[in-house]
Amino acid sequence: MKRIALFLITNIAILVVLSIVLSLLGFTGILDETGRGLDYGSLLVFAAVFGFGGSFISLAISKWMAKRLTGAKVITSPRNQAEAWLVETVKNQAARAGIGMPEVAVYDSDAPNAFATGMSKNNALVAVSTGLMRSMTQDEVEAVLAHEVSHVANGDMVTLTLIQGVVNTFVIFISRVVGYFVDRVILKNEEGLGLGFFITSIVAQIVFGILASVVVLYFSREREYRADAGGAKLAGREKMIAALEKLKRGAQEPLPEQMSAFGINGKPEGHGLKLLFMTHPPLDDRIAALKKSSFQ
Structure with missing residues (x-):
């Protein structure tokens, strides 16, 4: 319940902020001066503000959100040898990867998992x-x-945010064009934007959004292979393979939906068409890729 409330409050706040941004940009609507034709320039501004704006605001608050969704506690002063080792290991790896020292946290969950998030390589x-x-x-x-x-070193969080922003913009833009076409050409509405526009736009946005998610999830799966390769380079290939093998035998409990793409272990694996909607490749595929790599 807490997660749902946090999700709703956050999204309402994002909508309010983006609405204010549109107002400051002088946005008055997506119709032209006659009130009959589409103003494609205004529509593109609307689509870009909501498409990119939501993604970048989510990125900016990603650390704050992650801590509250998982209950992760940042290690400011190690309480035991295990926490001291965690901080020291991340510090050494970050230095070798050429990034700033990330915050290191532990969260309570029986399932073996880990995640990284943050708005930049030096603020993670x-x-x-x-x-x-x-x-x-x-x-x-x-x-x-x-x-x-x-x-973090690969800039995956920013890359996915940019990709999500681009596809969001196209989805919002194209769905409104389709809605306008149905409203004007099929339903013959000649004044303003009728009910047909709004209903069709919503349906089209859902359909195009599902198709666009396939693109985003493809890049999400590809970044897992790159992160596995980076992990093999920093810690050793055999250690990375052993860790993935251990994940196969652990409890399959994914992170909260808003963060599932950021964990080392995603949702229970799928194949065929299901794979298109997975944030992570099958663990067997990731292990096979590492075995073929040249890292030692």
Whole structure:
């Protein structure tokens, strides 16, 4: 319930902020001066503000949101040897990867998982679950941390945000064009924007949004291969393979929906058409890719 409330409040706040931005830009609507034709320039501004704006605001608050959704506690002063080792390992890996020191956190979950998020390479968060700490050896945890540090070093969070912003913009733009066409040409509405426009736009946005998600999820899966390779480079290929093998045997409990793409372990795996809608490639495919790599 807390997660749902946080999700709703955050999205309402984003809508309010973006509406204010549109107002400051002088946006008055998507119709031209006659009130009959589409103003494609205004429509593109509307689509871009909501398409990119929502994505970048989500990125900007990603660390704050992640901490509250998972209950992750940042290690400011290590309470034990395990926490001290976590911080020191991430510090060394970050230095080797050429990024600023991320915040290091632990969150309570029986499922072995970890995630990285943040708005830039020098302003990131790396968090691991208590289940991962309990079920993995130190070498395997080191590989998981290296995987997450590689996500940060590769700029994956920003890259996915840009891709999401582009597809969001196209989805919003095209769905309104389709809605306008149905309203004017098929339903013969000649004044303003009729009910047909709004209903068709909503349906078209849902359909195009599902299709666009396939594009975003493809890049999400590709970044996992790159992060695995980066983890192998920082910690060693055998350690990375061992960590992924251990994930196969662990409890399959994904992170909250808003963060599922950021974990080292995604939702339970699918194949065929299901794979198109997965944030992560199958673990067997990731292990096979590492075995073919040249990293030692």
